[in-house]
Amino acid sequence: MNLPGAPFLARQGRELCLEGHALAELAARFGTPLYVYSRGAMLRAFQAYERALHGRRHLVCYAMKANSSLAVLQTFAQAGAGFDIVSGGELARVLAAGGDASRVVFSGVGKTRAEMRQALQAGVRCFNVESQDELDTLNAEALASGCRAPVSLRVNPDVDAGTHPYISTGLKGNKFGIAHAQALGAYRHAASLPGLHVVGIDCHIGSQITQLPPYLDALDRLLDLVEAVEAAGIPIHHVDVGGGLGITYTDETPPDAGALVRALLQRLDERGHGHREVLFEPGRSLVGNAGVLLAEVLVLKHALDAEGKNFCIVDAAMNDLVRPAMYEAWMGIEPCVQRDGPAPVWDVVGPVCESGDWLGRARALAVAPGDVLAVLSAGAYGMTMASNYNTRPRAAEVMLDGPRVHLIREREDVRQLFAGERLL
Numbered sequence: 315m316n317l318p319g320a321p322f323l324a325r326q327g328r329e330l331c332l333e334g335h336a337l338a339e340l341a342a343r344f345g346t347p348l349y350v351y352s353r354g355a356m357l358r359a360f361q362a363y364e365r366a367l368h369g370r371r372h373l374v375c376y377a378m379k380a381n382s383s384l385a386v387l388q389t390f391a392q393a394g395a396g397f398d399i400v401s402g403g404e405l406a407r408v409l410a411a412g413g414d415a416s417r418v419v420f421s422g423v424g425k426t427r428a429e430m431r432q433a434l435q436a437g438v439r440c441f442n443v444e445s446q447d448e449l450d451t452l453n454a455e456a457l458a459s460g461c462r463a464p465v466s467l468r469v470n471p472d473v474d475a476g477t478h479p480y481i482s483t484g485l486k487g488n489k490f491g492i493a494h495a496q497a498l499g500a501y502r503h504a505a506s507l508p509g510l511h512v513v514g515i516d517c518h519i520g521s522q523i524t525q526l527p528p529y530l531d532a533l534d535r536l537l538d539l540v541e542a543v544e545a546a547g548i549p550i551h552h553v554d555v556g557g558g559l560g561i562t563y564t565d566e567t568p569p570d571a572g573a574l575v576r577a578l579l580q581r582l583d584e585r586g587h588g589h590r591e592v593l594f595e596p597g598r599s600l601v602g603n604a605g606v607l608l609a610e611v612l613v614l615k616h617a618l619d620a621e622g623k624n625f626c627i628v629d630a631a632m633n634d635l636v637r638p639a640m641y642e643a644w645m646g647i648e649p650c651v652q653r654d655g656p657a658p659v660w661d662v663v664g665p666v667c668e669s670g671d672w673l674g675r676a677r678a679l680a681v682a683p684g685d686v687l688a689v690l691s692a693g694a695y696g697m698t699m700a701s702n703y704n705t706r707p708r709a710a711e712v713m714l715d716g717p718r719v720h721l722i723r724e725r726e727d728v729r730q731l732f733a734g735e736r737l738l
């Protein structure tokens with residue numbers, strides 16, 4: 315069986331290994347729950363975009379909400395990536411990891427004035443502005459700071475990305491971006507404001523997208539607008555096509571990054587826009603299949619009768635990895651060391667006090683208490699969405715880099731969780 319994450323994730327005999335390191339050994343050394351990432355897998359995914367964009371003016375801005383651990387950001391910064399951020403906190407992380415503000419695009423529907431000032435001061439590459447009001451606020455903040463803010467309007471192209479409704483962002487009913495029909499007026503307004511400098515156009519239609527047509531439809535809508543905006547005398551420098559490319563969790567077959575880039579570049583060329591700088595904002599496709607979450611089996615609860623369920627209770631929970639609880643997302647689950655014997659069907663669940671606390675349902679697994687399971691494709695939207703629900707300290711993180719094993723985040727200590735609290 316080809317595992318998602320192959321060739322970096324592979325079986326060597328009975329052992330599940332990432333970059334050649336036995337995951338069961340890492341669990342024994344660092345404890346569980348534990349996130350483990352392959353630096354090689356991240357760099358390979360990034361290079362797939364870079365190779366396809368070779369010879370074009372471009373910037374791949376890693377959407378760091380997918381995984382914002384400092385060592386992950388450092389890896390991409392050193393590889394030449396820019397960053398797509400959505401908060402002042404994310405900007406602070408980029409800078410702490412050695413990233414360059416001039417390669418940062420700032421997205422988000424609700425930027426605060428303080429975040430705008432912070433980003434202006436740092437000198438971000440551009441603000442992806444998502445509303446008419448934001449244009450006025452940003453203009454005022456830029457003038458007060460004595461500078462001009464570079465802006466790109468995030469346009470909502472009203473395109474169905476064909477993904478889960480919670481992670482679709484380019485439809486009329488979503489909160490994101492400026493409606494296509496209002497965008498020309500918004501560009502005219504932006505160009506009239508002395509504190510702003512129009513530099514580009516942007517869209518991002520959703521996440522875990524597995525087909526090309528929605529991207530091409532969205533690009534066509536953007537280019538129609540670019541032509542209208544430039545006809546109105548407002549030059550557009552770059553086109554930012556967003557992120558959203560899906561990965562394989564189970565049987566999805568998304569196009570690879572190279573195919574996506576080539577299709578979009580071809581459409582740009584066909585429509586006479588091949589000279590423009592192109593920006594991408596991939597998140598999941600750079601890190602999703604580069605990581606796993608390791609959990610130890612605590613308890614096996616067997617069904618009372620044929621209608622009942624077997625529960626495999628592990629020490630990772632929805633607070634560590636919320637995707638199954640939140641989107642009913644399917645994530646692969648594999649034993650780190652394969653054992654012989656029957657493989658009953660289990661619901662793999664955590665210890666959190668919610669019935670929605672599950673990691674996988676109806677999984678056939680040969681397991682015993684003390685075994686370590688790996689939840690696959692957990693490199694994206696895993697640790698970044700972790701919480702402390704049930705006063706559970708967050709997991710540790712390890713990054714593998716060839717023969718080297720780096721602990722990149724210590725396991726949280728429970729005292730850290732209430733260190734800022736005060737008794738009456």
Ligand SMILES: Cc1ncc(COP(=O)(O)O)c(C=O)c1O
Nearest residue numbers: 377421521557558595596597598
């Ligand atoms: C503005 C923006 N850009 C890029 C991304 C990255 O998306 P993905 O992780 O699906 O590539 C997101 C998240 O969906 C986003 O909100």
Ligand SMILES: N[C@@H](CCCC[NH3+])C(=O)O
Nearest residue numbers: 379481521522637694695
């Ligand atoms: N958190 C989502 C993706 C959201 C993308 C952010 N706009 C997921 O795990 O699939």
